[in-house]
Amino acid sequence: MSEFSYLSTPRITPYNYRTIIEVFKDTATSYPDKEILIHRGIDGTRESLTYRQLQTKATKLARYLVSKGVSKGDKVALLGPNTLEWVIAELAIIMAGGVVVHVTLSISDVKDLWEIFSITECKAFLIDPGKGEKYLEMISQLISILRRSNSSRDDKNVNSKDPTLVFLRRNELLISYENLPGVLKMKEAAVEFPPLNPEDEIIIFNTSRSTGKPKLVPHTHSILNNVEREAGRPKDMLQSGKMYNDRPFAWGAGSPIIAVCKGETIVFCDSSIAIADDGRNAMKIWEVIKEEKCTSALLIPYFLLDLVAQKDYYQDSFKLEVIMTVGQPIEDSHTQVIGVFTKALLVGYGLTETLLITTLPPIVTSGKLDSRDVGKPIPSTEVKVVDEDGNVLKKGDTGELCIRSSSLFNGYYKNKELNDEVFLPGKWFRAGDTGHINDQNHIVLEGRIKDVISRGTRKTMPYRIEKVIMQMNGIRHVAVIGVPDKRLYEEICVCYVTEPGHDISPADVEQFCKENFTGFESLDGLGEMPTYFLRFFNFSMSDNGKIKKKVLRTDAILRLRKQCLM
Incomplete structure (x- = not known):
């Protein structure tokens, strides 16, 4: 056994050199009437899309975008809460040959958003205004900046080079702009879609660095199409079961595109519900999971504790096959969901740049747990631990984690300086986390290099x-x-x-x-x-x-x- 701090896990499945759209069309052809997206409210409301409906709506919106001048490689911003319309928009942008720029909203000032739009030179903006007036102030600021930066703007001119603005739902205060319901009623534009290549970039995720400047993380068809399934998740669960995941769609962990293309039904609520009211909505969300007969769920650690707080009052026999959790260390108390709410708990570690990196073996009994142990690399992933100069350390020594995998991005968008900083020779990515490899050949995290x-x-x-x-x-x-x-x-x-x-x-x-x-x-x-x-x-x-x-x-x-x- 090597004395170096290095671990690897070989790939299990053959590499799939196809585009996301090819995979989606094949799956939609096989399961046209299958519900693939289910949007639930804790008040009992339910909306859904079948593959046939999703394909029809996304195709029509894609043709509209092409008719408005969106060409292959153009960046198109997509922002808003988790909705069915959000997924229609993302798929449509990719069909049209565009690159989806995922945007999350953090502060009330739109200047940070505009910085991202400016860097990526967005050709179009697809925005969900939400219900009521929740995001109208932000939208008003954005429109104002758009008008100032494009004084000759003409949305109705097909040949206009100005950005296109489409809202994903109708709002009476925004009736002067196109919206998705209106686009879907239009006669379908007679345009051709551009040829797509597996190595084309299709999504740019937005994350931030300690300086506050955005880091733009592009991923390609081939990267997203070849993400290995997590260890402990049965293969047949993907197409036969339902997964609950309410993380924001703009986040790497919440992005629905992989599951949609591979046939796994996603059930989701508004992302803000789980955190609201100090966790008192936990059992309302659990009731949604139960009603939809989900087989798995991605649940954030704090939500697990909210469930644990209710375990003595929960008498139902319904259990998930597996709960997956990522994002922060897991303590002994989190494992108390096992045997009550789930048969197994799967703990993972990942980054936006790498997607999932490691998982622990499925935990099937509650009890003692090393909270910093994040397990072994998933298939097609290598991990090594290096010192400040990039030299591989001996096993057990603490240093910075470096990752190399088929899911690793190719570099930050338009940021050569940062790419030179984070990539080592051989396309090793410096993760920014410190840790070591223990005697069980597991990765043990010890902290963050940067103050986040x-x-x-x-x-x-x-x-x-x-x-x-x-x-x-x-x-x-x-x-x-x-x-x-x-x-x-x-x-x-x-x-x-x-x-x-x-x-x-x-x-x-x-x-x-x-x-x-x-x-x-x-x-x-x-x-x-x-x-x-x-x-x-x-x-x-x-x-x-x-x-x-x-x-x-x-x-x-x-x-x-x-x-x-x-």
């Missing part, structure tokens, strides 16, 4: 919050840190120092944040709204003038505990 807060699996960049709070008059220093939280793993704590002569209370800072950040009303119910606010008279600083965040975090935790806030 993980709240309910949402990765929050302190810099994004700090730069907003620094706009508040009278703030001298601000540092945003993560503090422990039993349910969400970490919570966001704002620590600040005021300028002399300014008396700014924690309540004042909290109110300022409420005016600038979204929380429960965001797509995933979390957003970037901080939870705790602490005023300091000064910060401990390093010789080069930087805030000593480790010291600050320790002080903040002590103060919060003394105040009985955690």
Whole structure:
């Protein structure tokens, strides 16, 4: 056995060199009347799409996009909550030869969104305005910027080079723009679709780095079409069962495109429901899972704890075959769902850039668990541990994890500097996480190299919050840190120092944040709204003038505990 910190798992299934659209059409032909998407509300509402319906609607929207000038390789922004229309739009963009730019909404200012749109030079925008007026302010800001940047805009001119704007549902306040219901009633445009290649980019995911600047992560047909199924998930479960997954569709873990193309029915609710009301919706969501007779579910760790809190009151015999969970370390308490809500628990570790990397063997009994153990690489994946210079360490030594796999992206979009930083020779990707390989040949995570807060699996960049709070008059220093939280793993704590002569209370800072950040009303119910606010008279600083965040975090935790806030 090698003494080096290196693990690999060979590929199980043959490589499928086809496009996502080819796979989708084959599956739709085999199961035309199968419900592939089911959108549920905890109030009992239910909407669904069969393969035939999805294919018909996506094809018509795709022809409309082509008629409006969307060409192969053009970037098309897609944003909004989880809906059936969102999936129709994503499939249509790919059919038209476009590249879907996934966008999530975190703060109320649209400037961050526009930065992404500008970098990718989006040719069109497909937006779900949601129900009521929830996102109208953001949409209004976006339209205003579009008009300023495209003064000669003409949506009705087929040959116009200005961006196309389509809303995915009808809203009385947006009637001057095209919407999906209206497009579906139009006569289908007589246009040809461009030829697609398995190595064409089709989706760009958006994630953030510690500087607050967006990292744009492209994935191709071949990458998404060759994601190996998780160990412990029976192959026949994919086409015979239903999976519950309410993660935002714009996230890697929530993206429905792989499941849709391979025949696995997805059941979903609005992503914000699970986090709302301190977990009191858990059993309402579970009732949806039970009513739909789901066989598996992707459930976030905090939701598992919400279920555990109800286990003594749950008397039903219904159980899932397997619950999968990702995003943050799993403790012993999470395993208490086994035997009550599920037959097995599958723990995974992955990144937007790599998709799934490792899984633990299915856990079938509750009990002791190494919370940092994330198991072995999934098929077609290699992992090694390196030092700061990129040299492979000896087994058991701690260093940075590096990944190489068939699901690894080819590099950040238009960011050569960052690509040079994260890729080692041989196309090894530096994951940014530290860990080691233990005696069982499992990966054990030990921390994050960069200062990122993980709240309910949402990765929050302190810099994004700090730069907003620094706009508040009278703030001298601000540092945003993560503090422990039993349910969400970490919570966001704002620590600040005021300028002399300014008396700014924690309540004042909290109110300022409420005016600038979204929380429960965001797509995933979390957003970037901080939870705790602490005023300091000064910060401990390093010789080069930087805030000593480790010291600050320790002080903040002590103060919060003394105040009985955690």
